[in-house]
Amino acid sequence: MTLRAIKYDNNNLEILDQLLLPAQSKYIQVKGVEDGWKVINKMQVRGAPAIAIVGCLSLAVEVRNEKYDSKKQMRQEIEGKLNYLVSSRPTAVNMKIAAEDLIDFANRLSNDETLDLNAMKSIFLKTIEDMLAKDIADNTAIGDFGAREILKRLTGDGLVRILTHCNTGSLATAGYGTALGVIRTLHSMKRLEHVYCTETRPYNQGARLTAYELVHDKIPATLIVDSMVAAVMKHRNISAVVVGADRVAANGDTANKIGTYQIAVLAKYHGVPFYIAAPFTSIDMSIQSGDHIVIEERPDREMTHVGEHRIAAKGISCWNPAFDVTPAALIAGIITEKGVFRPEQLKEQYLLLNH
Numbered sequence: 001m002t003l004r005a006i007k008y009d010n011n012n013l014e015i016l017d018q019l020l021l022p023a024q025s026k027y028i029q030v031k032g033v034e035d036g037w038k039v040i041n042k043m044q045v046r047g048a049p050a051i052a053i054v055g056c057l058s059l060a061v062e063v064r065n066e067k068y069d070s071k072k073q074m075r076q077e078i079e080g081k082l083n084y085l086v087s088s089r090p091t092a093v094n095m096k097i098a099a100e101d102l103i104d105f106a107n108r109l110s111n112d113e114t115l116d117l118n119a120m121k122s123i124f125l126k127t128i129e130d131m132l133a134k135d136i137a138d139n140t141a142i143g144d145f146g147a148r149e150i151l152k153r154l155t156g157d158g159l160v161r162i163l164t165h166c167n168t169g170s171l172a173t174a175g176y177g178t179a180l181g182v183i184r185t186l187h188s189m190k191r192l193e194h195v196y197c198t199e200t201r202p203y204n205q206g207a208r209l210t211a212y213e214l215v216h217d218k219i220p221a222t223l224i225v226d227s228m229v230a231a232v233m234k235h236r237n238i239s240a241v242v243v244g245a246d247r248v249a250a251n252g253d254t255a256n257k258i259g260t261y262q263i264a265v266l267a268k269y270h271g272v273p274f275y276i277a278a279p280f281t282s283i284d285m286s287i288q289s290g291d292h293i294v295i296e297e298r299p300d301r302e303m304t305h306v307g308e309h310r311i312a313a314k315g316i317s318c319w320n321p322a323f324d325v326t327p328a329a330l331i332a333g334i335i336t337e338k339g340v341f342r343p344e345q346l347k348e349q350y351l352l353l354n355h
């Protein structure tokens, strides 16, 4: 069993094929941007932070091997390739934000007359390579802030029971995870009694990937199907729900894996605090509300089949949105690497802390 979704050494990029987990652990080499686009689009790598890191590293592999005539040519090619990578999946914002930042950075390097082509290339590559370590550091900070926030509200036996949805762990990030990072921290503090993870139909990120991570780390956990959430809240005394995000709008509305919204509605009814755990790179201040988030629709086959096996009646039509938007009013707090914010505080805190 391995929990390393992304391997990058000596300009060699490999990703753990998440379509094959948990049955097989097999790495695939990503030789450049074309491969990067394909592994993201086919969901061989998935999870908002991992998508951005793999996309950018696929560009790094290509940039290092490429011979450019000028800094201007390098800058132009970088821009075109990053824009192409952004088109691989539309909902998670991390790749788009990384692309905008890197295009802006390449422009500045290109205009800096003190730098030659080689210097521009190595500074640019180093910036991408640093994303791996930064993501892990952000996730451990999210884990600490999130655990403290949840324990602060605690009454009763001192132990918590958490419900989570989809996969937000080492497999969705460079390591440790966001919502699953909060769970890991609670477990390491010996304050976690139990985790309930949803199956997360139709792609089963919960049953295949989160369950795999929880078993790997020996965290006490139980798998439930998506339709059991209300029953678990009624019968198992859930302390908090913690999930990840693909895009958080300026007002706190949050797009995450399909099914998140209904969990938030159920949490409200049962008086369970509902948290989003996400790095600043998942916050999109360019949109005021979740109404502007484009929701990816995936092929029917992901609903009608499990692997090669058809489970739905032939001829039935399907609707398969991969994400939904949870309104800010249902969110108790957004746990980031810079602190935990109520949705209405997010904009002000982001503008203050994002540098």
Ligand SMILES: CSC[C@@H](O)[C@@H](O)C(=O)COP(=O)(O)O
Residues within 6 Å of the ligand: 046, 047, 048, 049, 092, 165, 166, 167, 168, 169, 172, 173, 177, 178, 179, 205, 243, 244, 245, 246, 256, 257, 258, 322
């Ligand atoms: C830290 S991962 C956060 C989100 O990307 C995660 O909750 C999620 O919705 C993943 O969706 P996926 O379709 O598997 O890429």
